[in-house]
Amino acid sequence: MNDPASDPDEKLRPIPFTFEDRDLILNLYSLDLEFEKSFKLAVVKGKTVIVNLNAYDLDQLLDEIAAVANHEKNSKMQKKLDGLFDRVSDKLETEFPRKDN
Numbered sequence: 001m002n003d004p005a006s007d008p009d010e011k012l013r014p015i016p017f018t019f020e021d022r023d024l025i026l027n028l029y030s031l032d033l034e035f036e037k038s039f040k041l042a043v044v045k046g047k048t049v050i051v052n053l054n055a056y057d058l059d060q061l062l063d064e065i066a067a068v069a070n071h072e073k074n075s076k077m078q079k080k081l082d083g084l085f086d087r088v089s090d091k092l093e094t095e096f097p098r099k100d101n
């Protein structure tokens with residue numbers, strides 16, 4: 001069994017989000033209560049909201065965004081969610097780069 005303390009994907013990192021992205025995330029109907037709490041208690045720094053998340057959190061957030069986007073009937077909202085998915089995916093890749101073995 002892996003020691004969680006030695007797993008770099010478990011390490012919380014300050015992840016910046018725009019206010020618009022935060023609001024989109026908070027309006028996901030299937031958002032986990034812990035995520036909601038993290039985003040509501042986030043630190044505001046200039047024009048960004050800083051949320052402490054790990055790789056697993058970002059991956060779970062991507063799943064939530066995709067699920068909502070796939071069922072969204074409003075094309076304008078679906079486009080916003082698709083953009084959010086891309087931005088969160090970029091954050092995951094930037095903050096938690098995968099090492100090829």
